[in-house]
Amino acid sequence: MELIVSGSDLDRLIRSLKEKGRVAGPVSRPTFRGRMVAWAEIRSIGEVVFDEAPRESMKRFLFPQPEVLLRFKRKGTGYEVEPGQVSQETVLFGVRPCDARSACLNLLPYQDDPFFLRNMAATVIVGTRCEQPCSTCFCRDVGGGPESIEGMDARITPCGEGSWKIELFTEKGLALFQAMAGGEPAPTPEGGAEKTPPLLKPLKSAPLSSLYESDVWAELARACLNCGICTFLCPTCYCFDIQDERLGSSGRRIRYWDSCMFPLFTQHASGHNPRPTKLHRVRNRFLHKLKYFPDRFGSFSCVGCGRCVRECPVGIDIRKVMKRLAEAVQTEV
Amino acid sequence: MEISCAHDPGQDKILSSPASNPYLPVRCRVEDIVVESEDGNLKTFRLSIQDQEARSRWNHVPGQFAMLSLLGAGEVPIGIASSPLEEGLMFTVNRAGVVTTALHRLSPGDELGVRGPLGNGFPVDTEMVGKNVVIIAGGFAFTTLRATLLYLLEYRERYGEIIVIYGARTPGMLLYRKELEEWAGRDDLSLHVTIDREGPGWDGLVGFVPTIAGQVAPSPDNSVALICGPPIMIKFTMPPLEEIGWRDEQVYLSLENRMKCGLGVCGHCNCGPVYVCKDGPVFKRSEVQRLPVEY
Ligand SMILES: Cc1cc2nc3c(=O)[nH]c(=O)nc-3n(C[C@H](O)[C@H](O)[C@H](O)COP(=O)(O)OP(=O)(O)OC[C@H]3O[C@@H](n4cnc5c(N)ncnc54)[C@H](O)[C@@H]3O)c2cc1C
Ligand code: SF4
């Protein structure tokens, strides 16, 4: 189902949504050097930037920093324990196709995780079309595309003169725009998802050892700083650490983003480290995305947003890794 | 694409998800603490689950582990040393870092949390049935093998010959000494306890586990071996076994990696394509041989 709405209607909707929860979108923010596009709460649709990808993905709305797993309070010789946090009702405007798709991919490992499921259920993703793919992104190579609606509840497209086209894909999307639409639930249109990326099958059937022993890893690892920027910005990196925070007699157990690029990620208490070198860690990150995850779940754990390519301080490029692995697979056959 | 987009997981699934929070530990009480080793670094904790319902729901397979949880300090994965047929739970903890040190400070009567059971365990009810079982353990990795042995002895008639080879540095570092004595007196079990070097008051076997395994030379016919110990021990135990015809498909190992969630999501414990916490910790050696050496 589709409708055309005016900017003032949308602004009214946003105001009413804000009474119940958060409404956020990518907005333009001044920085020391100029400006950047960042996720922030919005008051009107006019604030949302549609023609440039935000520096961060939307993952912090689905993986809050931190997620409270439980709270505890000292009581006698023991503790009183309460379950963790409740999800906040959230509407996200202007989510790009790659980022929206990341929610679907992350759901695969998190399909039994009540926190992620609740956050998903509490979040309405109003996506957008990608009119202008940038030089660093490659969504088509990993199974997405600028027209993909995977992960979107609705899609909003500016159509000039202060009006907007809204397409509704899910019950949640419909519910959001109910007052304006007042119609039947929309069937999800066909053809949203793009074709299987060509590299998926060869990598899947390749024996792990041929990829694990590729000489591309040594080459990449030489430059890598193990700074973890790539993992924190990546919408499909979902690893976390768990820690306890205590203040006086009460506290909370939280989980928050962690990165396989850090040596401590795997270090045992004995000092032994199963991934002791940069090479091990770089290889793990890429093989997880391109081999381990696809072997388990059937899709690359990458949506091709290009953030890791853009923001890596030493210019490590996942597209190059894919190319080299493709070659390794080819020579193998 | 092979994935289907399930962006809306559905309210039903969310509302009916089990106990809703897999990170909530069950409340346990420390009933008893035994200092196992002469250096005081190994302590065995006997716990009772406090909540009636959680107690009747608890059910584990030998070889599984659980997260021991001290609120304010953190959680650590520890192999379950008790057999599922025993009252209560038992864990033997080596003092290694922050959380294990905090565990060592507990006294009987204190409370702690247990989250689990987690992982897969040994195939005691499937592939091991009808087979001879060889248990080879070094150091404090004997814990889950104790659980396994008790289970095998309880259902003795379901298995063939049972051979146990267990070694520690010194007599004072051997775990569960009372039980070892008991087992030594049984005629339906062949027990070989060894220490690394000659010492006063020890008239048993002397020598490293691999050497003793070579001498015992258990037959590979219709047999499985469960091997737990430091990686170096496992490495040197295999050649003498291979020499007498053991194959990797008959050998089960238990891997250890740093863990956080224990549920296959946090990413900490992966060894190449597998998550040790969820796909393991028990793997056939033939499976381990196909993995990168990231454990
Ligand atoms: C399946 C399995 C079974 C185990 N069984 C036993 C057992 O029966 N008895 C025993 O004494 N120890 C066992 N361990 C090892 C034990 O978990 C670590 O010694 C313990 O986590 C160290 O935690 P710490 O807080 O004291 O050390 P720190 O160095 O302070 O560790 C900080 C955190 O890192 C993680 N971590 C560090 N080392 C390890 C490690 N080797 N394995 C897993 N997580 C780690 C933990 O989350 C820990 O809280 C087992 C480990 C695994 C994976
Ligand atoms: S951003 Fe670049 S340098 Fe930093 S960890 Fe990632 S690949 Fe390495």
Ligand code: SF4
């Ligand atoms: S790996 Fe890089 S390109 Fe792929 S989703 Fe992550 S940040 Fe984007």
Ligand code: FES
């Ligand atoms: S411990 Fe989290 S994935 Fe295994």
